[in-house]
Amino acid sequence: MVKKNENNTDAATVAAQTHQQPEGAASQQLAAPADTVLAAAAEPRWSVQAVAVPNKRRMRAGRLFTETPVTVTRSEFSEHEWTAIKNDPHLKLIPLDE
Known part of the structure; x- marks a missing residue:
């Protein structure tokens, strides 16, 4: 199940819009x-x-x-x-x- 915020936007979309890693995602820049x-x-x-x-x-x-x-x-x-x-x-x- 995808976590949604108060604006009904999932964490991955918010992270992409703000250039941040989604919660619980492993860093891809190792x-x-x-x-x-x-x-x-x-x-x-x-x-x-x-x-x-x-x-x-x-x-x-x-x-x-x-x-x-x-x-x-x-x-x-x-x-x-x-x-x-x-x-x-x-x-x-x-x-x-x-």
């Missing part, structure tokens, strides 16, 4: 565990650059790569997209964190 933060910070970074392409640009996995190297992480792509990037002969990948 801090990430330290090991999760460290794991994200330790994720290897890669430099990706288009090479040997006539127009100096290469589209792969929904991203445009040019002669100017860009830094990416593996988690930015699905498994299929990452495989396409790694196997593309016109993209040069260099690990940055080794």
Whole structure:
């Protein structure tokens, strides 16, 4: 049963209107565990650059790569997209964190 106040408004609606947590609701803004933060910070970074392409640009996995190297992480792509990037002969990948 939903608790209502004197204006016949439930607690969740009042909380949403006043930007507060409804009574009894768990906080949704919990801090990430330290090991999760460290794991994200330790994720290897890669430099990706288009090479040997006539127009100096290469589209792969929904991203445009040019002669100017860009830094990416593996988690930015699905498994299929990452495989396409790694196997593309016109993209040069260099690990940055080794």
